[in-house]
Amino acid sequence: MKTIQAVTYPVHFQNKAYQELSNLIETNNYSTLFILVDENTLEHCYPKFIPNLETDKRIELIEIESGEINKNLETCVGVWNAITELGGDRKSLMITLGGGVITDLGGFVASCFKRGIDFINIPTTLLSMVDASVGGKTGVDLGVLKNQIGLFANPEMVIVDTDYLTTVSKREIKSGTAEILKYGITYDLKLFKEIKNSKELDINKLIHRSVSIKNEVVLQDPKEQGLRKILNFGHTLGHAIESFYLESEDKENLTHGEAIAIGMVCECFMSSKLLGFPSEKVSEVKEVVLSIYNKTNLLKEDFSAIMEMLKHDKKNVNGQVNFVLLNDYEDYKIDCKVPEELIIESMEFYNS
Known part of the structure; x- marks a missing residue:
């Protein structure tokens, strides 16, 4: 390579x-x-x-x-x-x-x-x-x-x-696959389609393309002032969910990728409500995610604690939580403000 x-x-x-x-x-x-x-x-x-x-x-x-x-x-x-x-x-x-x-x-x-x-x-x-x-x-x-x-x-x-x-374990391989899905959804749809449609993945090719994408983005925006923020897709809510499970003594920790995969489904749902991201593509992302990862049941009584974690996201400015959302595949909008009730609705959608 x-x-x-x-x-x-x-x-x-x-x-x-x-x-x-x-x-x-x-x-x-x-x-x-x-x-x-x-x-x-x-x-x-x-x-x-x-x-x-x-x-x-x-x-x-x-x-x-x-x-x-x-x-x-x-x-x-x-x-x-x-x-x-x-x-x-x-x-x-x-x-x-x-x-x-x-x-x-x-x-x-x-x-x-x-x-x-x-x-x-x-x-x-x-x-x-x-x-x-x-x-x-x-x-x-x-x-x-x-x-x-x-x-x-x-x-x-x-x-x-x-x-x-x-x-490494199959679970760890799946964890890394979430980041490749992210690159596919936000930047190069061929990657997403390849994971969706292929029974045997060319892992070397997927890795090389993923590194190329991240490098292309970072070369244009090394300090995350604009374009690089697309690399946070799925991560705003995903990190909050990951942190919540890490802190909970009665729950098994999620891998980074498992939490980010949930975040991507939820943020696609938010995108459909706020930016018109097509509902059939929300369903497609959810279907692909659930074909790779075991379903995690996000309990309603945990929503408030997850929302509390969101307040500490390092991308927040003036107490506002900033999301990367989608107009369409490969078409993003950064620094989106999302109402609390919609964030909760997105977690309910993931559960449904």
Whole structure:
């Protein structure tokens, strides 16, 4: 697959990527390589990665606990302390080997340590390959509130090797598929139709096109002033639902993709009521989502708590919740205000 050139860094694919990584390490003469993993990527991905790393530089492993619940400042402090104790300096390199939690948190840690050291993202889940590792967003959660603390910082390189997908569950593959659906609905309808109509998906092709789309958007709007906001489709309500389930002790957590899929159905419904998005296309999106994801029953008694989570969305301005809605497929409108009763009605529609 052809290398994609982002603003200041390349996204390399498959085996070619590791030679490029070795060249970069040699060229920049890094002092120490810190590889950030969790217990899952240490067991399943590190053994695949390390034979491809050709270097005589000192390598130090730093392991954190997996899961969104650990994507917080406390974990960052632990990693900063570990880097310090292991003799990290401004010529150190951070390599993040993992899913979205690892790439988001690792990029943030690297960007703040000694006012910034270089980092490289090696995503190992579909979600992180098509979204989290590309685009320059880093950060952590504040309690259950998603990505409240962070900054824009670009890696030196992103390596996408789909062999790592053999190490993740089908549920995680489905989680990443939600982001590909998002790109299809908002930007390139062929992607959406391919997922809808194909029994056997060409995952390499879908990943490459998804990264291309995200890169095209970010190149035009790196700091999310306009166009890049389309990448939030499904995420405004989806993040609130994800946060609510993360906080609820009596409910099983949803994956990011499961929550975003619900958000996309609901936001399509809102679009039909406010912007005239065709009702048959609302039904089509709902049908495709429910063909991939198990139905989540959003209880009416939970609606008020989900609405409370919405008030903390990082895209809010002056207390107003902003949605990305659709006039049609590939035709969006940003910064839409939606009445509370319509948001609730959209969740009832998802349930119906």
